Amino acid sequence: MTESLFYKRAALYWANVPATVDGVLGGFGHISEIDLDGSRKFLDEILALKNPPDTKLALDCGAGIGRVTKHVLLPRFEKVDLVEQDEKFLTSAKDYIGEDYGKIESVYNCGLQNFKPQKTYDLIWCQWVSGHLKDYDLIDFLERCRISLNKRGMIIIKENIATSKELEYDEDDSSVTRPIELLEKLIQEAKLKTVKKDIQKGFPDDIYPVHTLALIGLE
Ligand SMILES: C[S@@+](CC[C@H](N)C(=O)[O-])C[C@H]1O[C@@H](n2cnc3c(N)ncnc32)[C@H](O)[C@@H]1O
Numbered sequence: 001m002t003e004s005l006f007y008k009r010a011a012l013y014w015a016n017v018p019a020t021v022d023g024v025l026g027g028f029g030h031i032s033e034i035d036l037d038g039s040r041k042f043l044d045e046i047l048a049l050k051n052p053p054d055t056k057l058a059l060d061c062g063a064g065i066g067r068v069t070k071h072v073l074l075p076r077f078e079k080v081d082l083v084e085q086d087e088k089f090l091t092s093a094k095d096y097i098g099e100d101y102g103k104i105e106s107v108y109n110c111g112l113q114n115f116k117p118q119k120t121y122d123l124i125w126c127q128w129v130s131g132h133l134k135d136y137d138l139i140d141f142l143e144r145c146r147i148s149l150n151k152r153g154m155i156i157i158k159e160n161i162a163t164s165k166e167l168e169y170d171e172d173d174s175s176v177t178r179p180i181e182l183l184e185k186l187i188q189e190a191k192l193k194t195v196k197k198d199i200q201k202g203f204p205d206d207i208y209p210v211h212t213l214a215l216i217g218l219e
Contacts, residue, residue, distance in 0.1 A: 062129025
């Protein structure tokens with residue numbers, strides 16, 4: 001499949017999804033609370049490290065309606081930026097996030113494959129979106145993120161991981177699910193290294209395992 005078709009199909013899929021928690025989780029709204037609990041615990045452990053990232057500005061990538069921003073990032077960071085390619089989700093984020101929306105500093109309506117950070121960040125959170133990027137675009141995106149990290153800054157990837165060694169393509173939303181070895185190879189190519197990892201507990205057995213990785217720049 002051509003690159004543009006891969007991205008166009010995904011954009012079309014998300015354009016037809018309602019701006020709700022159940023929508024952005026592909027009908028798995030019921031796992032949102034468990035997911036958010038796991039993310040808060042992971043992030044709190046990061047922030048409790050000896051040399052933790054600052055908590056001034058975070059970036060939520062593929063933010064959807066701001067589910068992670070509202071429940072994980074805003075309670076811990078002074079300001080949060082959002083980048084999301086679906087305009088309707090960003091419009092809905094205002095209502096969904098509610099009174100804390102004043103702590104959203106900038107909103108970028110853009111695909112991550114084209115996104116160039118204009119600021120520096122203490123934390124960059126990428127959840128359930130890396131599979132929407134081609135391998136080479138994911139490497140380039142992660143490199144741009146690495147360059148835009150503040151001192152002690154980190155990138156978090158929380159993602160479905162294939163249980164076989166094969167890359168799996170989902171025709172519905174036009175995304176790929178990578179085996180962990182491939183994701184780790186792309187991370188390395190972006191000159192990042194993993195400093196903490198976890199597998200989300202409490203999810204149903206019939207969905208992909210979800211890994212959370214905390215990354216820092218190698219240079
Ligand atoms: C499974 S949802 C996850 C949303 C959010 N991260 C969360 O956990 O609630 C995937 C999100 O990625 C967005 N997305 C898909 N392809 C994208 C791309 N190439 N660049 C930026 N966002 C993208 C979709 O519009 C959707 O909001």
